[in-house]
Amino acid sequence: MKALLVGEYRDGKLLGSTYELLAFARKIGAQAAMFLVGSEAALPRFDGPLYLAEAKAAGEFNPALHKQLLLQVIEQEQPELIVLAHSSYGWDLAPRLALALKCAQASEVLDYAEGAFVVPACNAKLRRTLKPASARTVVTLQAGAFSLPGEPAGTPEVKPLSIQAAAGGLEFVGYEAAQKAAVDLTRAEIIVSAGRGIGKKENVEMIAALAKALGGELGASRPVVDAEWLDHSRQVGTTGQTVAPRLYVACGISGAIQHLAGMKKSGFILAVNTDKEAPIGEVADVLVVADLKQFVPALTERVKALRGA
Numbered sequence: 001m002k003a004l005l006v007g008e009y010r011d012g013k014l015l016g017s018t019y020e021l022l023a024f025a026r027k028i029g030a031q032a033a034m035f036l037v038g039s040e041a042a043l044p045r046f047d048g049p050l051y052l053a054e055a056k057a058a059g060e061f062n063p064a065l066h067k068q069l070l071l072q073v074i075e076q077e078q079p080e081l082i083v084l085a086h087s088s089y090g091w092d093l094a095p096r097l098a099l100a101l102k103c104a105q106a107s108e109v110l111d112y113a114e115g116a117f118v119v120p121a122c123n124a125k126l127r128r129t130l131k132p133a134s135a136r137t138v139v140t141l142q143a144g145a146f147s148l149p150g151e152p153a154g155t156p157e158v159k160p161l162s163i164q165a166a167a168g169g170l171e172f173v174g175y176e177a178a179q180k181a182a183v184d185l186t187r188a189e190i191i192v193s194a195g196r197g198i199g200k201k202e203n204v205e206m207i208a209a210l211a212k213a214l215g216g217e218l219g220a221s222r223p224v225v226d227a228e229w230l231d232h233s234r235q236v237g238t239t240g241q242t243v244a245p246r247l248y249v250a251c252g253i254s255g256a257i258q259h260l261a262g263m264k265k266s267g268f269i270l271a272v273n274t275d276k277e278a279p280i281g282e283v284a285d286v287l288v289v290a291d292l293k294q295f296v297p298a299l300t301e302r303v304k305a306l307r308g309a
């Protein structure tokens, strides 16, 4: 099987998600070629053809023009799969491509087995298996679902793409930095995070008390932020911050892949969950199967006593 991987480049840098596409291609045993609107100065490390359009000429974000360039490469390479990251770039480009190619599209792929793609359903509570009816499929990959076992290596064979004329309608103007987060969790050595399992806003205080006793920062999963129990600057995960503290305490967090992608590199992970089968157990060093309303205050008192606070 042949896969055309659509790498991502932003602000002069190749994005790490590009290597997740390579990991996916490797996992499914596909022969990989890559398309990138980027720069010679930031090439991906892999062995294979790399169709490169200069971002200076094509704009870093111009789905209409990038689609045109991609269609030329697809004509040449004839891949069965066109693979993008499930990012704002992929969300925009993938359906345009699928429509132009009149082929199937599978979004937010988590896994692949026997010609079928596994994708999340019902707000990630369930998984659905999709078997495309077309010979060619455009897929976007969920962030963090695939990773290379070691450091990427290799030298691509660069095939420059020339830009004849800009596709009308869109012009890449630039990026606008998001407002600086009120809390920088990326620097925290200890993070205690609240998940939906805390039940109600009033229980945030209980999690904050443990964070304070440990001398750490308070974090959160997305539902806690969506419910406005905590500010977005405290969200950990693919649409929040990526953290790697020495200690991460997950209170009432199930361990959805989007949360794990933001904290699985923590030094030591302690999870508190009533469900012993919760996926957080797969990355936790210790999973305490308990009601957090009993366990967390007891742990806080013990920590305070040990620290003489």
Ligand SMILES: Cc1cc2nc3c(=O)[nH]c(=O)nc-3n(C[C@H](O)[C@H](O)[C@H](O)COP(=O)(O)OP(=O)(O)OC[C@H]3O[C@@H](n4cnc5c(N)ncnc54)[C@H](O)[C@@H]3O)c2cc1C
Residues within 6 Å of the ligand: 123, 124, 194, 195, 196, 197, 198, 220, 221, 222, 223, 224, 235, 236, 237, 238, 239, 240, 241, 251, 252, 253, 254, 255, 256, 257, 258, 259, 262, 272, 273, 274, 275, 278, 290, 291, 292, 293
């Ligand atoms: C595009 C996209 C991006 C996303 N980005 C993020 C992101 O950045 N960060 C993020 O966190 N999520 C993100 N999500 C959402 C993610 O898919 C999950 O829905 C979310 O992480 C679940 O949060 P949770 O674990 O707090 O809640 P749930 O999945 O509802 O889990 C609650 C857990 O609490 C446990 N529990 C319940 N009661 C108790 C109790 N009394 N004591 C102990 N345990 C208890 C339950 O057993 C359960 O495991 C994203 C989703 C999408 C589609």
